Amino acid sequence: MDVTEFRKRCKEMADFIADYYENVDSLPPMSSVQPGYLYPLIPHEAPEDPESFEDIQRDIETKIMPGMMHWQSSNFFGWFPSSGSFPAMLGDMVSSMFSIIGFNWVCSPAATELETVVMDWLGKLIGLDSRFMSIKEDGTEGDGGGVIQGTASEAQIVVMIAAREMAFDRLKSYGMSDNDIDMARHTFVAYFSDQTHSAGQKGANIIGCQARIIPSDANFRLTKCALQAAIIKDRQDGFIPFFVCATFGTTNTAAIDDLCGIADVAESEHLWLHIDAAYAGAALACPEFRPLARGIERAHSFNLNAHKWMLTNFDCSALWVADSTHLLNALSIEREYLPKVKGATNFVKDYRNWELPLGRRFRSLKLWFVMRMYGASGIRAYIRNNVEQAKWLETQLVEDGRFEIMAPVVFGLVVFRVKASIIAGNDHDVNWTNAELVRRINDDGRVFLVGTNIRGVEVLRPSIGSTFGTSENTALLVKVIKECTTKVIAEYN
Numbered sequence: 103m104d105v106t107e108f109r110k111r112c113k114e115m116a117d118f119i120a121d122y123y124e125n126v127d128s129l130p131p132m133s134s135v136q137p138g139y140l141y142p143l144i145p146h147e148a149p150e151d152p153e154s155f156e157d158i159q160r161d162i163e164t165k166i167m168p169g170m171m172h173w174q175s176s177n178f179f180g181w182f183p184s185s186g187s188f189p190a191m192l193g194d195m196v197s198s199m200f201s202i203i204g205f206n207w208v209c210s211p212a213a214t215e216l217e218t219v220v221m222d223w224l225g226k227l228i229g230l231d232s233r234f235m236s237i238k239e240d241g242t243e244g245d246g247g248g249v250i251q252g253t254a255s256e257a258q259i260v261v262m263i264a265a266r267e268m269a270f271d272r273l274k275s276y277g278m279s280d281n282d283i284d285m286a287r288h289t290f291v292a293y294f295s296d297q298t299h300s301a302g303q304k305g306a307n308i309i310g311c312q313a314r315i316i317p318s319d320a321n322f323r324l325t326k327c328a329l330q331a332a333i334i335k336d337r338q339d340g341f342i343p344f345f346v347c348a349t350f351g352t353t354n355t356a357a358i359d360d361l362c363g364i365a366d367v368a369e370s371e372h373l374w375l376h377i378d379a380a381y382a383g384a385a386l387a388c389p390e391f392r393p394l395a396r397g398i399e400r401a402h403s404f405n406l407n408a409h410k411w412m413l414t415n416f417d418c419s420a421l422w423v424a425d426s427t428h429l430l431n432a433l434s435i436e437r438e439y440l441p442k443v444k445g446a447t448n449f450v451k452d453y454r455n456w457e458l459p460l461g462r463r464f465r466s467l468k469l470w471f472v473m474r475m476y477g478a479s480g481i482r483a484y485i486r487n488n489v490e491q492a493k494w495l496e497t498q499l500v501e502d503g504r505f506e507i508m509a510p511v512v513f514g515l516v517v518f519r520v521k522a523s524i525i526a527g528n529d530h531d532v533n534w535t536n537a538e539l540v541r542r543i544n545d546d547g548r549v550f551l552v553g554t555n556i557r558g559v560e561v562l563r564p565s566i567g568s569t570f571g572t573s574e575n576t577a578l579l580v581k582v583i584k585e586c587t588t589k590v591i592a593e594y595n
Contacts, residue, residue, distance in 0.1 A: 103155075119191075123174065123570070130550075131177050132171055133169050133171050135168055171550075174186055176570050176572065176575040179549060179551040180551055182515075183411055183567025183569075184416055185414070186416070186569060189475035190414045190415040190471060192471055193468030193469070194415055196464075196467050197465065200213075203462070204453070205461055206443075206454060207452065210464070214450070214451055216470060217451075217453065217465075220470050221236065221247065221249065221420060221422070222247075223473055224473070227387050227473070228387050229386055230404060231424075232244070233245070233424040234248065234404065234422040235248075236248065236451070237449075245424070245425045248422040250462075250469070251405075251419040252419060254299065255305070257419055258305045259301075259304070259308055260457060261345075261403040261421070262306070262311075264423065264429040264432050266309060266345070269345075269372075273286075273342075288310065288311075288312070290312065290341070290342050290345075291313075291343045291345075292312065292345040293314050293345065293346040294315055294316065295317070296316070296317055296318050297353070297354055297355070297357060298324075298349055298378070299349070301378075311345075314336065316328050316332050321510075322354065322509065323359050323360055325359075326363025329364055329367050343371055344374065346373045348361055348365075348378070348397075350382050350398070351380075351381045351515075354554050355508070355517050355563075356509065356512055356517075358394055361398060363397075364397070365401065375403075376405070379395075379398075380406060380419070383406025384406055385489070386406075387478065394512070402423065402425070403424070404421070405421045405422075408469055411485065414472050420469075421456075426456070430456075488513075488567050488571075489513060489514055491514070491571070492513065492515065492516050494573070495566065498580045504524050504591075508556065515565045516563070517562070518561060518562055519560065519561045519562060524591060525591065526595060527594075533558075539562065542586040542589065543583060548578060564579060
């Protein structure tokens with residue numbers, strides 16, 4: 103493919119993408135294919151000779167499209183949003199044009215410096231404390247800073263490694279030898295609640311520490327008292343607490359942990375405090391939500407996924423640390439083929455030392471496009487509209503009389519179930535009815551949502567966050583929920 107053909111095909115692909123977005127709401131959000139559907143439809147070896155663009159395009163439409171879950175449909179209410187946008191796509195196109203491997207400043211100075219600037223932009227937009235900024239107000243370099251990771255899971259692992267390094271330094275200050283510390287690694291303990299994302303457990307598995315899962319309270323929150331009690335017991339049993347993850351907007355219910363109380367414990371017990379705000383952190387762009395996040399200014403690290411609820415195509419997970427010292431000590435490895443810049447300035451960061459991979463894409467471009475083309479006002483309007491729609495959905499469900507809300511509706515997530523009193527049966531029957539309702543709604547094909555189980559109770563949890571969704575889509579969701587509920591209850595009774 104030469105430049106002339108590339109120009110032609112890009113225009114065709116732009117039309118294809120635009121057509122998709124104009125019509126995606128008319129498609130069932132959930133794919134109906136069965137596992138293994140694709141293998142018989144495509145050759146079992148790569149082609150020996152080049153194939154035409156037309157053939158590839160035809161296969162996308164006839165073979166790939168049927169197996170796609172349409173996350174960008176305004177009728178997609180599953181998990182959490184993947185709120186892509188056209189500005190982000192344009193940024194991704196430019197990133198693909200450059201196709202760099204930006205492991206340090208020398209590789210492409212603009213890639214490093216734009217990430218530094220844009221992460222400070224985003225940090226200020228959501229009201230992060232100045233400790234998390236790369237550049238101070240006077241233009242000098244700060245101790246902290248932001249970096250774009252691939253996912254919140256990667257961010258979790260990175261800060262757990264940094265936390266372990268901080269713990270090593272503290273133990274050395276107590277007189278422990280390197281050998282003694284190595285022997286004690288398996289006694290290190292990281293703390294999570296039973297509502298923390300699975301990334302916490304995975305991070306513990308990867309770095310080889312203990313993961314202590316603490317029961318949440320009646321509001322699904324990790325509390326100061328529960329954390330303190332767990333730490334006291336672990337210290338008595340010879341373990342070494344070193345890390346705690348608090349969540350601002352849990353996956354199951356969007357609950358907010360006791361951030362201030364957890365910060366108190368982290369400070370007194372010398373733990374690294376990480377705030378996982380992968381979903382709800384974007385809401386902090388709206389000042390009215392910031393009182394809910396008191397305590398994050400005391401954290402060692404903070405993470406939100408711009409690819410969830412901030413109009414930026416996957417992947418773009420924003421991580422900030424208040425002090426990069428332990429992170430760099432843990433992850434910096436020098437080689438002769440990785441040149442360092444002499445006379446380093448504030449903007450010369452080797453972001454390869456802020457993450458697990460060496461190579462990295464120019465991801466800050468798409469975030470830059472989004473923040474410039476939407477502006478802070480556009481981002482806030484998008485988030486507030488989603489919250490308003492979620493509140494309206496909550497009202498409709500309550501007024502119907504057959505449903506109960508299972509967790510406070512604070513952001514764009516609504517957790518509910520059919521009331522037990524509506525079903526003439528035991529707890530098993532109630533759970534079966536609600537699980538069946540999820541299946542019926544998705545089989546209906548007009549909307550898609552997911553259910554979950556909280557403490558043995560089956561619930562539904564539609565999440566509102568589509569980039570192009572309107573009140574009409576939320577109204578359709580209500581209509582489908584009510585119709586399917588009527589059918590399931592009638593069949594059960």
